Amino acid sequence: MKLLKERILQDGKCFEGGILKVDSFINHQMDPTLMKAIAVEFVRRFASERFNKVMTIEASGIAPAIMVGFLLDLPVIFAKKKKPKTMEHMLSARVFSFTKEREYDICLSRDFLTPGDRVLFIDDFLANGNAALGAIELIDQAGAQLAGMGFIIEKAFQQGGGILRDRGIHIESLAMIDSLDNCRIHIRD
Ligand code: 5GP
Secondary structure (H helix, E strand, O other): OOHHHHHHHHHHHEEOEEEEEEEOOOOOOOOHHHHHHHEEEEEEEEOOOOOOOOEEEEOHHHHHHHHHHHHOOOEEEEEEEEOOOOOOOOEEEOOOOOOOOOOEEEEEEEEHOOOOOEEEEEEEEEOHHHHHHHHHHHHHHHHOOOEEEEEEEEEEEOEEEEEEHOOOEEEEEEEEEOOOOOOOOOOOO
């Protein structure tokens, strides 16, 4: 997606350890016009899939997910990173955070993900795939089906994309980062 790639090259910043900072337009300050274009592209790429719900993980996945849900008039659910005391019928999975280098639990109420649901998962980044695998575990626990997974940015030099594609999952990433070596951003054409 040309617009996104140009924006990453213009405003993205590289950090030690292979981390790309995009907090001026995705992760902290958000650009709604770009986010809408991102959602339009996801809708186009998943047009052949059948799904009735959009799912993400808080917090950075919520903006693109809600834009997709809005365009398709579908409900959007997000897995929470802290277990609310009031949550009933909880599904939960353990995830290792790449950026925070620690484990955390994601949870979701069974009330909003049920057998028969077909889910499109949307998130900001795909790195080692741990967050995505946690989301798949929640979908499995609910007895729901995964229709596809869309990521704004995939860091192709990490293993997540390979793991998910090897499972036969329909993956779409709008920008593929081939390398962040020497703090230079190399995006695939
Ligand atoms: P994974 O679970 O695939 O290793 O990492 C995915 C999650 O980690 C994303 O949801 C995102 O929040 C975070 N993440 C991974 N790599 C990066 C990165 O380079 N930059 C930012 N901002 N977040 C990242």
